[in-house]
Amino acid sequence: MESVNRMDNAIIAQHALAQYDINVVSVSSVAQSGAAIFKIEDNCGMLYSLRVHKSKISTLEKMWTHPDVLASEMDWLNALNRDTNLNLPVPKRNQHGSYVTQVDDTNCTMISWVEGEIKQYFTSEQELKSTAEMMAALHHHASRWQPPSSFVRPIVNRERIQNALDLLKQQVREGLLDAHDVQILDAAGEKAMALLDTLPKNQLTWGVLHGDIVPPNIVFLEGVACPIDFGACVFGPFLTDLAITFTFIHPNARQQYIDWYGKHFPLPNDYVSQIEALFISLVLIGMRNALGMPESSNWLPTHVKKCASREFGRYTNTEGFLFTGTPFWE
16 A cells, blocks of 8 residues: 555655756655655756655644745745754746646645755754754744734644544544543643643743644754754744754753753743643644554554653653653653
8 A cells, every 4th residue: 555655655746846947867755754755856966855745643733734834834935944053945937937736636846955964863962952052043033023914833732632632532442542541641631731721922932833743843063053854843932943853862961952042042940840831732733643653553552651661651740851760651
């Protein structure tokens, strides 16, 4: 089934490429999760990333592939390229002057390819420091940028977290997940949502954020972190980005990361409680997405059990987990 899907995506990619002013010499399939990614080379040696916005995650919310939402991602990338010194993908318009190319009912976008080394994990202190500085630069820009009136991106909010919890409870009824584990997840989720409901929304705390700054979405060029995939960008508390990155950083290294970040962008006084609430919320949304992935039933119950007995259990019992304890991936 997956090979058929890949073939379908390759055909869509060919139809999409015909709508761009580039002379293509090679097309190679790179990856697929939220979108199918193709690496494109033209006759001048220029490289591009063509993204066919068909997800293999059946539980991914439909809003992510809406043309207005995709065009808004390109708008932010354009602004970042114009206003910052970050090494970023550059959006490319099609022959009709649009950032979103439609092939039947599928939307596609194209951005420049950013060269560098992709790693599955952070492997050095320099990589962490550079990532923290890059994150702060993104937030600094977002805190001053006024999105156009047409700008539409999903929001980190109670509704999405509650939806994740509802889907997890459904899996208890269907026998996939343990009831006690999900009970702990639910209690932690309710506590996190209650805190997030109280967060202020001002220029220094809330805006457009990357939403998925983790090693597979970063390339390192001479030790400098460059974000390459803005497909998960959302409106929300800026600390959301720290929370998602911390799913890849051991508790004993997180304070140093926060300190590096804080040198370039201000932190609220209660940043620990906010990051913990966001961490819980984002892991729940990640579980929701996992439910729609092929073969997730092979590993998701174990993942849920570890989270329930570690971060979620500690959070429910008002024990801090950000800087102590065993992370869910160990």
